[in-house]
Amino acid sequence: MPIPPSLTVVIAAYNESEALPLLHPRLVQALAGTPVDARILYVDDGSRDGTWDALQRLAESDPRVSLLRLSRNFGKELALTAGLDLVETDAALVLDADGQDPPELIPAFVEKWREGFDVVYGTRSARAGESWLKRATANAFYRVINRLSDTPIPTDTGDFRLLSRRALDGLRQLRERQRFMKGLFAWVGYPQAAILYERGPRIAGGSKYNYWRLWNLALEGITGFSTVPLRAATYLGLATALSAFAYGGWVIAKTLLWGDPVQGWPTTMAVMLFLGGVQLVALGIIGEYLGRLYLEAKQRPLYLVRERWPRD
Known part of the structure; x- marks a missing residue:
């Protein structure tokens, strides 16, 4: 019997004690129908609620789960970096902890990866549960940064994506402190493919990104990828x-x-x-x-x- 390829799902969480117990069963069900040796890595980005306790309960009930707890809140970009640095499997898939990006699409991502694509990313065709202002500003940001940057960054695309082993190895060489992960994912190059999907509302809790944090993230992206x-x-x-x-x-x-x-x-x-x-x-x-x-x-x-x- 051929050995199935291995995949690690990396999820960075900050104060997501309500969402994680709802997300994990969906993730387990999605992985059950995927022809891979799957593992799950949760990164606790210095949460102040019961996130770490909730993650420990998940790890005790599922042997495929491993956990990483950072010393404080470093921000999502660095939390993702910490998780991806630990991946030793053939590929990694980044998934948000709020359940807006559906884990049910993981089999489609894996299929594209096995076709030969090194980076498979999800592009949002709809964004449920978000205000018109947030949708408009996000739309404007992607258009502006693509006009300013020499690195083409997929529009309407978040961190929901699969990275092959060589894409991960390339990403690990980029050690800048001010990180804009969407740009870094695009910078590594290699064959890439998009999967359209409708982004749903949060399954629990509230967004950790207010407009001030989104503005600062936009500055990171523009100054990090354009002069x-x-x-x-x-x-x-x-x-x-x-x-x-x-x-x-x-x-x-x-x-x-x-x-x-x-x-x-x-x-x-x-x-x-x-x-x-x-x-x-x-x-x-x-x-x-x-x-x-x-x-x-x-x-x-x-x-x-x-x-x-x-x-x-």
């Missing part, structure tokens, strides 16, 4: 300087030809505020990139592990 904002700041500064020089030349010529009756205070203030605003915007953009260089220069570890299950 266009820096170039735009350069061009904006150049255009502003040329305009200022032209206006200054006009003021000097007008004074020499017709004199100056000491008027123009509103114009002076408008020009000063405009130039000051442009400078502050340019400095802000430069500061974003400089801050990321500062964090990278510290060379701190990406995450710290508090506990593993089963214990070493």
